[in-house]
Amino acid sequence: xxxxxxxxxxxxxxxxxxxxxxxxxxxxxxxxxxxxxxxxxxxxxxxxxxxxxxxxxxxxxxxxxxxxxxxxxxxxxxxxxxxxxxxxxxxxxxxxxxxxxxxxxxxxxxxxxxxxxxxxxxxxxxxxxxxxxxxxxxxxxxxxxxxxxxxxxxxxxxxxxxxxxx
Numbered sequence: 001x002x003x004x005x006x007x008x009x010x011x012x013x014x015x016x017x018x019x020x021x022x023x024x025x026x027x028x029x030x031x032x033x034x035x036x037x038x039x040x041x042x043x044x045x046x047x048x049x050x051x052x053x054x055x056x057x058x059x060x061x062x063x064x065x066x067x068x069x070x071x072x073x074x075x076x077x078x079x080x081x082x083x084x085x086x087x088x089x090x091x092x093x094x095x096x097x098x099x100x101x102x103x104x105x106x107x108x109x110x111x112x113x114x115x116x117x118x119x120x121x122x123x124x125x126x127x128x129x130x131x132x133x134x135x136x137x138x139x140x141x142x143x144x145x146x147x148x149x150x151x152x153x154x155x156x157x158x159x160x161x162x163x164x165x166x
Contacts (some may be wrong), residue, residue, distance in 0.1 A: 031058040041067040 034052045037045065044067045048055065048095060055063075073081065088096070106114065139147065 029059070032064045037064060037067070038071075040071045044070060 017122075034042065034049060041064060042049070045063055048063065052060065070078070070081070090097070106117065108116070124135075125134070139150075142150065
């Protein structure tokens with residue numbers, strides 16, 4: 001069961017660990033042969049050993065990166081990743097597909113835009129639970145056009161704040 005959970009988390013590594021960009025060195029590898037994996041990665045991915053060479057290159061890269069991240073985590077981080085994976089499994093397939101689509105959209109943004117969005121998310125998380133709930137409620141009551149206008153207004157306020165001397 002533990003191996004299944006770990007492999008599942010590795011399979012959705014982008015979703016489970018979406019807040020951090022992938023290390024360029026890991027994605028630059030031309031090939032990920034079984035013998036190129038560390039002993040720790042091989043142990044985590046042992047169920048794939050017999051057909052490793054038949055897996056698509058992107059799948060092998062993803063699994064290898066996920067195993068590398070898993071091995072670098074402390075116990076608290078691993079527990080949090082298991083919790084996120086458990087939450088992922090409870091989602092409907094439609095919801096998972098929506099999340100995958102949004103993750104793909106996010107990945108297609110420029111690094112600067114990704115950094116801005118991550119910053120906005122960190123700022124949102126610093127708000128009180130009550131304030132976040134209120135903002136979600138307001139957001140859900142708006143039409144698509146109203147939401148876009150709200151976003152433009154917020155961006156403009158931020159630009160003005162940055163221009164003002166402290």
